[in-house]
Amino acid sequence: MIKIATLIEDANSIGKEVTVKGWVRTFRANRFIALNDGSTLQNLQCVVDFENLEEALLKQINTGAALAVKGELVASQGKGQSVEIQVTELSVLGGADPEQYPIQPKKHSFEFLREQAHLRVRTNTFSAVMRVRSALAFAVHQFFRNEGFYYVNTPIITGSDAEGAGEMFRVTTLEPKNPPLGEDETVDYKQDFFAKETHLTVSGQLEAETYAMGLGNVYTFGPTFRAENSNTTRHLAEFWMIEPEMAFYDLNDNIDLAEAFIKYILQYILDHCKEDLAFLDQRLTQEEKSKPQAERSEMGLLEKIQFVVANEFKRISYTEAIYILKNSKPNKKKKFKFPVNEWGVDLQSEHERFLVEKHFKCPVVLFDYPAQIKAFYMRLNEDQKTVGAMDILFPGIGEMVGGSQREERLDVLQERIAAQGIDAAELDWYLDLRRFGTAPHSGFGLGFERLVQFSTGMGNIRDVIPFPRTPQNASF
Numbered sequence: 001m002i003k004i005a006t007l008i009e010d011a012n013s014i015g016k017e018v019t020v021k022g023w024v025r026t027f028r029a030n031r032f033i034a035l036n037d038g039s040t041l042q043n044l045q046c047v048v049d050f051e052n053l054e055e056a057l058l059k060q061i062n063t064g065a066a067l068a069v070k071g072e073l074v075a076s077q078g079k080g081q082s083v084e085i086q087v088t089e090l091s092v093l094g095g096a097d098p099e100q101y102p103i104q105p106k107k108h109s110f111e112f113l114r115e116q117a118h119l120r121v122r123t124n125t126f127s128a129v130m131r132v133r134s135a136l137a138f139a140v141h142q143f144f145r146n147e148g149f150y151y152v153n154t155p156i157i158t159g160s161d162a163e164g165a166g167e168m169f170r171v172t173t174l175e176p177k178n179p180p181l182g183e184d185e186t187v188d189y190k191q192d193f194f195a196k197e198t199h200l201t202v203s204g205q206l207e208a209e210t211y212a213m214g215l216g217n218v219y220t221f222g223p224t225f226r227a228e229n230s231n232t233t234r235h236l237a238e239f240w241m242i243e244p245e246m247a248f249y250d251l252n253d254n255i256d257l258a259e260a261f262i263k264y265i266l267q268y269i270l271d272h273c274k275e276d277l278a279f280l281d282q283r284l285t286q287e288e289k290s291k292p293q294a295e296r297s298e299m300g301l302l303e304k305i306q307f308v309v310a311n312e313f314k315r316i317s318y319t320e321a322i323y324i325l326k327n328s329k330p331n332k333k334k335k336f337k338f339p340v341n342e343w344g345v346d347l348q349s350e351h352e353r354f355l356v357e358k359h360f361k362c363p364v365v366l367f368d369y370p371a372q373i374k375a376f377y378m379r380l381n382e383d384q385k386t387v388g389a390m391d392i393l394f395p396g397i398g399e400m401v402g403g404s405q406r407e408e409r410l411d412v413l414q415e416r417i418a419a420q421g422i423d424a425a426e427l428d429w430y431l432d433l434r435r436f437g438t439a440p441h442s443g444f445g446l447g448f449e450r451l452v453q454f455s456t457g458m459g460n461i462r463d464v465i466p467f468p469r470t471p472q473n474a475s476f
């Protein structure tokens with residue numbers, strides 16, 4: 001058996017007898033089967049000689065059916081393909097009743113396909129997105145390997161809330177109807193599986209820090225979970241995050257690494273996913289045509305990716321960003337839902353989008369945020385007001401990366417933990433890093449699905465992960 005991608009690439013196969021297995025996309029004129037095996041966007045044209053096929057077999061060649069075909073590979077005379085198979089043997093491995101198979105050769109809406117998430121990878125768009133996703137993941141590992149980082153696996157079940165935002169899913173084996181109660185009539189988690197309260201992790205960072213303080217440079221790449229009730233096109237309850245953590249890096253080193261990292265992986269897909277990206281570029285251009293002129297993107301997908309790779313990210317402090325926003329047209333004309341009046345407010349996505357899409361028109365790194373709106377572990381700056389945080393904002397996406405230099409001073413960290421009302425006992429192991437051989441260190445988290453969204457031009461984050469988990473939805 002040979003993959004269709006290999007047959008199309010390798011002209012040496014012409015004249016040889018080959019066996020190909022895949023799924024029928026279309027069947028025309030009782031003669032031409034377009035077969036797809038997932039190895040490429042392109043279908044292989046299989047020409048079947050009607051005389052040789054039994055009627056019963058012919059009836060089973062429907063869109064969606066799985067076939068094995070054998071025959072000679074020849075240069076194609078027809079338009080649209082370079083090679084085709086002159087089929088001599090054909091067997092139907094599994095039929096697909098046309099009355100029932102939902103993925104017919106016509107345009108389906110993404111909403112409809114979300115309900116068919118188990119079958120949607122058999123469409124051009126989803127197969128292209130998922131091949132690009134896979135290439136991006138590979139490039140992530142390749143980048144860090146080239147840079148001498150170690151890949152570490154941090155726990156998914158955890159007793160601490162890394163972001164301190166309290167948006168966690170509980171992990172328990174207690175009976176919901178009849179949990180054991182303690183003396184104060186609240187649930188007694190001492191009797192739970194781990195003899196304490198546990199949750200699904202929102203981030204592997206705290207554990208990654210421990211490994212950076214021994215291995216030097218490490219990264220995680222795993223699933224993370226957030227029980228935030230955000231029904232947006234950029235939030236998932238279960239998403240994948242890449243979190244590098246580097247000993248002896250300050251905030252600038254951290255930003256430099258993040259920028260180089262993003263450019264490397266985008267260049268990787270430009271080099272290795274040409275066909276899929278060209279298809280997704282066209283798809284996006286078509287979609288943009290249905291939008292009003294003012295909302296259309298100025299650049300196509302490939303152009304956008306190339307632009308990010310070729311240009312420096314704009315770096316500005318939170319304070320500068322507030323200045324720009326305060327004096328911006330939409331703020332003066334009261335067009336922002338959340339007006340920007342004073343230093344200290346958290347930035348909303350409308351503000352981020354203004355900075356990235358209207359003002360700078362390129363990826364923007366914002367750094368040195370007010371301490372009170374950021375997590376406890378971020379390093380307090382000398383001004384005692386801001387922390388060494390950085391967010392990277394992308395056009396059409398908003399926040400792609402969130403990171404910081406970590407607070408390495410024990411006393412300052414303890415104060416920040418106390419100020420945020422966090423139980424220091426849960427973090428004693430984390431504080432140990434500051435007790436024994438503490439050192440400046442930094443890291444960031446990149447939301448993988450947001451990167452896939454940017455790379456594929458897909459508008460909804462639910463369409464770049466095989467089985468999205470969102471509020472009210474955990475089907476499949």
Ligand code: 4AD
Pocket residue numbers: 162163202203204205226228234235236237239241243244399400401402403404443444445446447448449450
């Ligand atoms: O900014 P966040 O919350 O940062 C952290 O979790 C840090 N512990 C990372 C670190 O420094 N090691 O999340 C990091 C990124 C965001 O910038 C965003 O891209 C993504 O994770 N993200 C989400 N992606 C999809 N759905 C959600 N609900 C997301 N929440 C965050």
Ligand code: MG
Pocket residue numbers: 391399401402
């Ligand atoms: Mg963030």
